[in-house]
Amino acid sequence: MKVAIITGAAGLIGSEAVRFFSQKMDLVVGIDNNMRAYFFGDEASTLWNEQRLQEQVQNYKHIAADIRDFNAIEKVFNEYGKDISIVVHTAAQPSHDWAAKEPITDFAVNAIGTSNMLECTRLYAEKAVFIFTSTNKVYGDTPNFLPLVELEDRWEISKEHAYYENGIDEYMSIDQSKHSLFGASKVAADVLAQEYGRYFGMNVGVFRGGCLTGPMHSGTQLHGFLSYLMKCAITKDQYTVFGYKGKQVRDNIHSNDLINMFWHFYQNPRQGEVYNAGGGRFANCSMKEAITLCEKITGNKMNITYSETNRIGDHIWYISDLSKFRKHYPDWHWKYDLQTTAIEIFEFMKTRV
Numbered sequence: 001m002k003v004a005i006i007t008g009a010a011g012l013i014g015s016e017a018v019r020f021f022s023q024k025m026d027l028v029v030g031i032d033n034n035m036r037a038y039f040f041g042d043e044a045s046t047l048w049n050e051q052r053l054q055e056q057v058q059n060y061k062h063i064a065a066d067i068r069d070f071n072a073i074e075k076v077f078n079e080y081g082k083d084i085s086i087v088v089h090t091a092a093q094p095s096h097d098w099a100a101k102e103p104i105t106d107f108a109v110n111a112i113g114t115s116n117m118l119e120c121t122r123l124y125a126e127k128a129v130f131i132f133t134s135t136n137k138v139y140g141d142t143p144n145f146l147p148l149v150e151l152e153d154r155w156e157i158s159k160e161h162a163y164y165e166n167g168i169d170e171y172m173s174i175d176q177s178k179h180s181l182f183g184a185s186k187v188a189a190d191v192l193a194q195e196y197g198r199y200f201g202m203n204v205g206v207f208r209g210g211c212l213t214g215p216m217h218s219g220t221q222l223h224g225f226l227s228y229l230m231k232c233a234i235t236k237d238q239y240t241v242f243g244y245k246g247k248q249v250r251d252n253i254h255s256n257d258l259i260n261m262f263w264h265f266y267q268n269p270r271q272g273e274v275y276n277a278g279g280g281r282f283a284n285c286s287m288k289e290a291i292t293l294c295e296k297i298t299g300n301k302m303n304i305t306y307s308e309t310n311r312i313g314d315h316i317w318y319i320s321d322l323s324k325f326r327k328h329y330p331d332w333h334w335k336y337d338l339q340t341t342a343i344e345i346f347e348f349m350k351t352r353v
C-alpha cells in the first residue's frame, strides 16, 4: 500500500496535492486544523475546501491535528509507517505581516512544526520523499539591492545583470538581510529540511516558492495576492496597494504546475536539494499589470487605494529562476500562463463570493 501524508491539506497547495496524489497513491492522509482562520479570520477559513475534499476524494482521510503537537503527528506516522511514500509539508503560518503579531506562534508552526514532520518521517518512513514548501522570503530583502530600473508599469532588473534572462537563482545569499519574522522562521525550517537530506541521506526537496496561486486559495488581505485581488475585483471591495508605486513584480505559479514539480522530484528524488519555484519569466506581473488584468477579466473598475508605506522587507522585483529544476527534470514544463490562471481563479471565485 502507498500512502501520501499531506499537511496543510485544506490550503491552496495542500488541497491540490491531495487531489493529485489521490490518483497516484492508495490513500491520502491530510493534516489540517484550519489554523488559517485563526491567523486571518473566518474569511480565510479553509473548512470549505476540507469539506470538498472529504466529499469528492474517495481515498482521502482528514486529520485535524496541529503540526506543533509532536505526539499527534507521531500517532499518524506510527499508524502508516513504511507505507508512507511521500510527505508533502505545506502547513504554515504564511504571512510576513502576521508573524510580527505573534512571533512565537509563527516560529512554532513554521520551524517546530517542520522539525516535527521531518523527525517523524525519519523515525517511521525514512525512505519516503519529503517535500518542503519554503519561500523566496528566505532571501530576505537582498533582491531589493539588485540594480533595478523603473518602467512605466513595473520595476525591472537591468538588462546587463545576469538575473535578467531567467530571474533569481538558488545561489543568492539567505544571510545578512531583512527577512521579516516569517522569513526567519522559514529559513530555520528550510535549512533543517536540507540537513535531513544531507546529514541523514533522506530524500528531501526544498521548494522556495515565489507567488503560489490558483482557485483553491482562501485569499485574504495578508495572504494570497492574486486570489484576493480577483476577489476584490469581483466584489468591488477596496484593495490597498502598499508602496513601490504599485510596480512591484512577482512571478506566479499555478498550484497544479507546482505539484507537478513535486511529482517529478518524487520519481527521481535527491537528498536535500533546493529549488526556486515560481512562474519565472513565463508568468509574472507587477501589481499594476495584475490590476489591469483583473479589471479586463471581470469587466469591473477596481476600487484601489494606495499607501506610500511598503510592507517591511517586501520584494520590489522577484522572478524565480527555475533553470536548476529544469536541468534536473527536463520533462517538466509550466502549463499555466498568468492569464489562464487568472481566468480560472475568476471562474471559480464567482461561485464563492
Ligand SMILES: NC(=O)c1ccc[n+]([C@@H]2O[C@H](COP(=O)([O-])OP(=O)(O)OC[C@H]3O[C@@H](n4cnc5c(N)ncnc54)[C@H](O)[C@@H]3O)[C@@H](O)[C@H]2O)c1
Pocket: 007, 008, 009, 010, 011, 012, 013, 014, 031, 032, 033, 034, 035, 036, 037, 046, 065, 066, 067, 068, 089, 090, 091, 092, 093, 094, 109, 113, 133, 134, 135, 136, 208, 209, 210, 211, 212, 213, 217, 218, 224, 225
Ligand atoms: N501562497 C504563496 O504565495 C506562497 C509563497 C511562497 C511559499 N508559500 C508556502 O507554501 C506553503 C503552502 O502555502 P498555501 O498558500 O497553500 O497556504 P494556505 O494558508 O492556503 O494553506 C496552509 C494550510 O495549513 C493549515 N495550517 C496552518 N497551521 C497549521 C498547523 N499548526 N497545523 C495544521 N495545519 C495548519 C492552514 O489551516 C491552511 O489550510 C506554505 O508553507 C507557505 O509558506 C506560499
